[in-house]
C-alpha cells in the first residue's frame with residue numbers, strides 16, 4: 390500500500406520514507422558531484438539529510454503536541470517536498486488546532502536558536518552565521534538559515550502549510566468553522582495566484598509551490614464540507630459505488646485492451662484472476678504500454694497491485710481520503726460474496742460538489 394520503507398520509531402511514532410525521497414539526494418549528489426567532485430557531493434548529501442532530520446523533528450513537534458490533546462499519529466512520512474505527520478484527527482477546539490499547527494515551526498525555531506547560541510560562544514561564531522546563507526557558507530551556518538527558511542515557509546498563511554491552519558483556527562474563534570475554512574482557503578488561493586505570478590518572472594520553484602497551495606486549499610475546503618454528512622454515518626462506500634462496470638482478466642494483452650478500452654467511459658478496471666480480484670488497471674497504463682511498443686504485456690503486468698479493497702459499509706470519508714492519498718482514480722468495493730462495485734473519485738467529488746453543505750463546526754483533514 391505504501392511505496393517506501395519504515396526507518397524506525399521516534400517517541401513510539403513510525404517514521405517512514407517514501408521511495409521518491411531518494412531522488413533528491415541522488416540528484417544533488419549527481420549535480421554537485423559533476424561540478425565540484427565527490428567530496429563536495431558527499432557534503433551536499435549530508436546537508437540534505439541534516440535538513441530532513443530537522444523536518445522529522447518538525448513533524449514530531451506536531452505529533453507530540455497532538456498527543457497532549459489525546460490525538461494519536463498514524464505515522465510521519467518523508468517526501469521530497471517535506472514531511473507529513475498523519476494525525477488521526479484534528480481537534481474541534483480552535484485553540485488546540487492552533488497549538489498543534491504552531492508546534493512544528495516552533496521546533497525549527499528551537500533548532501535555529503540552539504545553533505545560534507552554540508556558535509556565538511565559539512570564537513568567530515557570529516561571523517560563521519553572518520557569512521552563510523542557505524546555499525553557501527559553513528555547515529552550521531547553512532543549517533541555521535535553512536531552519537529559518539522552514540519557519541517562514543511553513544508559516545505562510547496558506548493551506549496546506551501550517552500557517553493556513555493557524556489562520557483558520559484564529560478565524561474559527563470568531564466565526565463558524567466552515568466559514569473560517571472558506572476564508573482561509575480563499576487567502577490560500579490568492580497566495581497561490583501570487584506565487585504563480587512571481588514564479589513566471591523569477592524562481593520557477595514558486596510555480597510548483599503555487600500549485601501545491603492551490604490544490605491544498607481546494608482539498609481542505611471540500612473535506613470540511615463533506616464531513617457533516619459522513620460523520621452522521623449516512624453515507625457509505627456502497628451507496629455511491631457503480632454496480633455496472635467492466636473487469637479485465639489478468640491474462641489480457643495490452644493490444645487487445647487498447648482496442649476496446651477507449652470505447653467505454655470507465656477509466657479504471659478491476660483485474661480478475663479467475664474470480665479473484667488481483668489489482669486495478671488504468672487505461673492510461675495500457676496506452677503507455679502501447680506507446681512504448683509493449684503490445685504483449687498482460688493486464689497482470691501493467692496493473693497496480695497495492696490497491697486496497699473497500700468494504701460496502703466503509704465510511705465514505707475514509708475511503709475518499711485514502712484514494713486522494715494514494716492518487717487512485719477508483720477503488721474496488723467488495724462484500725462477503727466478492728467484488729460488487731467500483732467507487733470512483735470523480736463520482737465522490739461530483740457528489741460532494743452537489744452537496745454544498747455549509748453547516749457543522751467539524752473537520753477532518755489531518756496532514757501537517
Ligand SMILES: [Zn+2]
Nearest residue numbers: 493543551757
Ligand atoms: Zn508543519
